[in-house]
Amino acid sequence: MSTLLMVSSLLLVIGIYGLLTRNNPILMIISIELIFNGANLNLVHFSRLYNSMDGISLALFSIAIAAIEVALGLGIFLALYKLERKTELRKFRRLSDEEVSA
Amino acid sequence: MKDILLSLFSSIVLLSAIFSLEEKKLLYSVALFSAFLTLFSVYYFYLGVEFLGVVQLLVYAGGVTVLMLFSLMLAPEVDEKLSIDRRRGLLSLLVLPPIMYWATRLGSRSNFPLLDTKDISRNISDHYVLVLLISLLIVSVIISISSILGGEKEK
Amino acid sequence: MNLEILLILTPAFPLLSFPLSLFFGKRTPGQGAVFGILSSLASLITSTYLFFFAGKPISFEKEWIPGFTSGLYLDELSSVMLMIVSGISLLVNVYSLGYMHGEEGLPRYYGELSLFTGSMLVLVLAKDFLILFVSWELVGLCSYLLIGFWYKREEVAKAAKKAFVVTRFGDSFMLLGIILMYVSNGTLDLVEINSHAREMSSLLIALLLFSGAIGKSAQVPLLGWLWDAMEGPTTVSCLIHSATMVKAGVYLVARLFPYFSESGALPVVAYFGAFTAIVSATMALVEWDIKRVLAFSTISQLGYMFLALGVGSYESSISHLISHSSFKALLFLGAGSVIHAVGSRDMRSMGGLLKAMPITSTGMLIGVLSLSGIPPFSGYFSKEAVMHSVMENGNILLYSIGTLTAFLTAFYSLRMWILTFLGPTKKEIKESPSVMTLPIIVLMVSTATLGLFIHSGGGTPYPLLLAIAGLILSYRYHNAFLRAGPLSTLLSKRYFLDELYDLIGNCFFSAGKALDLLDRQGIDGTVNWISSSTLNIGDKIRRLQTGEIQLYLLLIVIGALVLLIMTW
Numbered sequence: 001m002s003t004l005l006m007v008s009s010l011l012l013v014i015g016i017y018g019l020l021t022r023n024n025p026i027l028m029i030i031s032i033e034l035i036f037n038g039a040n041l042n043l044v045h046f047s048r049l050y051n052s053m054d055g056i057s058l059a060l061f062s063i064a065i066a067a068i069e070v071a072l073g074l075g076i077f078l079a080l081y082k083l084e085r086k087t088e089l090r091k092f093r094r095l096s097d098e099e100v101s102a
Numbered sequence: 103m104k105d106i107l108l109s110l111f112s113s114i115v116l117l118s119a120i121f122s123l124e125e126k127k128l129l130y131s132v133a134l135f136s137a138f139l140t141l142f143s144v145y146y147f148y149l150g151v152e153f154l155g156v157v158q159l160l161v162y163a164g165g166v167t168v169l170m171l172f173s174l175m176l177a178p179e180v181d182e183k184l185s186i187d188r189r190r191g192l193l194s195l196l197v198l199p200p201i202m203y204w205a206t207r208l209g210s211r212s213n214f215p216l217l218d219t220k221d222i223s224r225n226i227s228d229h230y231v232l233v234l235l236i237s238l239l240i241v242s243v244i245i246s247i248s249s250i251l252g253g254e255k256e257k
Numbered sequence: 258m259n260l261e262i263l264l265i266l267t268p269a270f271p272l273l274s275f276p277l278s279l280f281f282g283k284r285t286p287g288q289g290a291v292f293g294i295l296s297s298l299a300s301l302i303t304s305t306y307l308f309f310f311a312g313k314p315i316s317f318e319k320e321w322i323p324g325f326t327s328g329l330y331l332d333e334l335s336s337v338m339l340m341i342v343s344g345i346s347l348l349v350n351v352y353s354l355g356y357m358h359g360e361e362g363l364p365r366y367y368g369e370l371s372l373f374t375g376s377m378l379v380l381v382l383a384k385d386f387l388i389l390f391v392s393w394e395l396v397g398l399c400s401y402l403l404i405g406f407w408y409k410r411e412e413v414a415k416a417a418k419k420a421f422v423v424t425r426f427g428d429s430f431m432l433l434g435i436i437l438m439y440v441s442n443g444t445l446d447l448v449e450i451n452s453h454a455r456e457m458s459s460l461l462i463a464l465l466l467f468s469g470a471i472g473k474s475a476q477v478p479l480l481g482w483l484w485d486a487m488e489g490p491t492t493v494s495c496l497i498h499s500a501t502m503v504k505a506g507v508y509l510v511a512r513l514f515p516y517f518s519e520s521g522a523l524p525v526v527a528y529f530g531a532f533t534a535i536v537s538a539t540m541a542l543v544e545w546d547i548k549r550v551l552a553f554s555t556i557s558q559l560g561y562m563f564l565a566l567g568v569g570s571y572e573s574s575i576s577h578l579i580s581h582s583s584f585k586a587l588l589f590l591g592a593g594s595v596i597h598a599v600g601s602r603d604m605r606s607m608g609g610l611l612k613a614m615p616i617t618s619t620g621m622l623i624g625v626l627s628l629s630g631i632p633p634f635s636g637y638f639s640k641e642a643v644m645h646s647v648m649e650n651g652n653i654l655l656y657s658i659g660t661l662t663a664f665l666t667a668f669y670s671l672r673m674w675i676l677t678f679l680g681p682t683k684k685e686i687k688e689s690p691s692v693m694t695l696p697i698i699v700l701m702v703s704t705a706t707l708g709l710f711i712h713s714g715g716g717t718p719y720p721l722l723l724a725i726a727g728l729i730l731s732y733r734y735h736n737a738f739l740r741a742g743p744l745s746t747l748l749s750k751r752y753f754l755d756e757l758y759d760l761i762g763n764c765f766f767s768a769g770k771a772l773d774l775l776d777r778q779g780i781d782g783t784v785n786w787i788s789s790s791t792l793n794i795g796d797k798i799r800r801l802q803t804g805e806i807q808l809y810l811l812l813i814v815i816g817a818l819v820l821l822i823m824t825w
Contacts, residue, residue, distance in 0.1 A: 019810050022123060070170075
């Protein structure tokens, strides 16, 4: 098994681990970025192995989207922070039923 | 030999990723993440996709990290203190440049042939024009939405 | 003058008077009585004109819905009915001036009287079943409204409701009959039905239609409402008994007489009539309420009319209807005069009124003699005609029932008169005002003279002899039946008819309750259980939705893993 594929899958696992355990929005964004990077590496590696340009093109798009996504995520986080002055994600329960959160 | 070196390098990359999550202080984790991104671009150079490596450095290591730092600044309660441990900064100044140097060497020592950037752009314009247009559209929509929402908030 | 216009105008006057007195009654003299009197007078004039100058049957038709014509029709029968209805209505309206003086809600009263008269006129003139049924129901509605005129008293409201519901019970069968008639024959035209009676005849339809007549004319077994209806004003009772409501059933059978005789329903009609006649006559023997005695006598006389129709003598039935209208109106107006003076309907608080109320007592005596069938009053001739036709028919049972009823009728009617006007004086009272005595005098004259126009068809002496015997016995032993022990209980409880109603009603009520239980517990319970358990499950599942993003993420990852394992 190729080292690079191993790295990409490990990055995915680390990212999921971070997403599930970390409670801080910035750390969660970092985890998402780790997953993105793993995926990009995977794409590029396979595209080189099979001598195709498609994976590379997709990776390019993916990087752009990831950048936008970070910007949006941080923006949303800042807006939420402005509203409620809280940073812990567990305390944001607007998606839930009111009875449960109360 | 080369495989062993690659594995060694990969373990450093993975460690930096893990530490960026495990670090107590957010500022450090962002810094470690920045280091991870910088190191990660070496893979692209190693795979012969220089253009992607450059983009990775510019967008990720440049833009995203700065965004994060700014949000840390704007929401100071995320972190208890923004102060920097000087010893750790000195240590990282000492450790990081040699690793980077070594990594660039590693990147140039691959057996993947170098890819012309023109080929990437040609591929995109041949096969991915629609995707490009759609992503441009999405970006413009996102920007307009955020501007509209922001405008409402100021009232 | 165009007769068709008169045909429309005759019912139009009272129908027009209804909104007028309802809306403008308060500002006019007599609280709206002027509309009622004028409209019924106009109707009387037009209907008299039609009676004398129509000559042959006239009809007025108009296409109502494409393919369905509807209209009014006048022949001898309906022109006679027109005169009766409008004449009695006029007298009642005049009489109400005195009787209802000072009551509250008089505009409503006069308006409803007018509507009552108008709808009865339409009923009499109806050319097809549709108009007949609409006006039939209108008559029922007006009787409900008028019986319940003093609706603030509970028993009045109950009596009105009873009258409405019981007659409606018969009407539902009648509606069924009308529907069947249309389905099987494709026409609702009364004239057409009568002229093609042989081809269209059906016993079932005839019996269903007769059920409507039973309810309306208070025959066995739907007679309970009529004596309760005595809770209404006496004027209303007079109108109901002598002109409008109860005559409608007799009129229906008479109008469809060819149809009934072709379909073979007449024996049923005859037996119902005879049975009703004797049953209600026996009930009257022990009654203390003066109006109820009259109510029983009405039911009994309606039984005579159905009996006459049933044995195939159309003319004698109608002549009895006419004479009955006259003397029953007389009796009711006299009773109303007495009640107005005494202030009670109980005959035990009356007595010795003969000298104080000469006109009323004379009128009542004439009415009683006419009701008993004593010559030379109209009742004798018409009853004689009925009994003659029954004897010609040759049915001994029906004849003996009729004769026995004549005896009972004489007995209870004289008893009523004796209890009211003879004996010791209990109260100092005066004769009623002239607006009340004038209609009584008019009716006295008509009751005494109507017999000249009735062809009695030869004598059967037994009813007259028995009636005279009844009068004599009644004079001596007028309270004989009260001492008769269990029989008197049976009679004064009216054969436990109300209890029978209640029993039947309760049976249906408990069956309904059982069904209700089944519905609530069984069907609704299942539905409720399904909905509540769905809600409960939903509530349980809802708790998964905590709002924590990481829990959602965990679930996504678990789902992805499951997919991965499945596609291994």
